[in-house]
Amino acid sequence: MEALEEDELCFSQLNTSCRKTMNSHWVATLFLSLLCCITVVIVVLNLLVIISISHFRQLHTSTNLLLLSLAVADFLVGFLQMPSDILLFQGCWIFGDFICVVNYFLGYLIVSVSVGNMVLISIDRYMAICDPMFYNTKVTLRRVQYCVCLCWIFSAVHSTWILRDYFKQSNRDDSCYGECLFISNYAEEIVDLLVTFLGPILIIILLYMRVFLVAVSQARAMRSHVAAVTLQRSETVKAKKSEMKAARTLGVVVVVFILCSCPYYFFAVAAVSDLVGATSSAIDIWLLYFNSCLNPVIYVFFYPWFRKSIKHIVTLQILQPGSSEANLM
Secondary structure, three states: OHHHHHHHEOOOOOOOEOEOOOOOHHHHHHHHHHHHHHHHHHHHHHHHHHHHHHHOHHHOOHHHHHHHHHHHHHHHHHHHHHHHHHHHHHOOOOOHHHHHHHHHHHHHHHHHHHHHHHHHHHHHHHHHHHOHHHHHHHOOHHHHHHHHHHHHHHHHHHHHHHOHHHHHOOOOOOOOEOOOOOOOOHHHHHHHHHHHHHHHHHHHHHHHHHHHHHHHHHHHHHHHOOOOOOHHHHHHHOOOHHHHHHHHHHHHHHHHHHHHHHHHHHHHHHHHOOOOOOOOHHHHHHHHHHHHHHHHHHHHHHOHHHHHHHHHHHOOHHHOOOHHHOOOO
8 A cells, every 4th residue: 555655646755745646547648648749749830830931031021920929939838838737737746846937937928929929910910901002111020020029028027927926935835745836816817817818809809800891891892893982992992812811811820719718718717716626727728738739730721831831841952052042922
């Protein structure tokens, strides 16, 4: 019995050690194998996006720069966040209090950055569809770079504020040795809900509603062959077909993100309000992480340039001189 109890402990030599949380061995092994496969897919696919947009000059556009920032955040999910959370799923944390704090900081940072990128993508599509005549002058690479940097800085500040007390005393919620646990209070969850979900989602919905109305107006004008339209009106409504296609594709990315993130925020607030248990909240976290795998999959189906760039990377054509000038459009 003593040997069995020692096997159940994270650190058998310590009486204050936490117990392993895996109850059914084959179920846990199957689930961990699935998570490891998803982690590898997230890392590989988002790395392909990062290499593609960074390497090929033709892809150096303002919209793709936002996709690059989103891909970096998704890559960090698979490369750093998911492996550490797989350890947390097993119930044993072996990296100490400092890395535990860093782990939670990265979690809040990545979610906040992803939401910020979604807002920037929506603004970019709004400008491209609703104000096409001035899009190239207002939305420049330099301005988008500034916006992306501000997004990461704001996300870091927000994450630091959420974990401000946890930085001071990282083991305040630990009930045993080998536990990595952070429990935020109700006020912090409400602020996080407003700043990284409700507020941004409201902005995204309003912007895409405007984009949808412009697209409908354009379609009606084309069907009715209206010729007597003022120049100003036609310039406002007119949008390139490629821009509309990009808007639809990025709209799918935004909708998928919203669907994957809604359970996360619901369980976060409900857990603080004692409406659900901590076990329920594990599902929404993995669903949110799984969204990092879906984004590059969407690019594969909707972006021909991404499929062509993958072919160049897999066949090692990017190692040839002048490969960055390749035509992918």
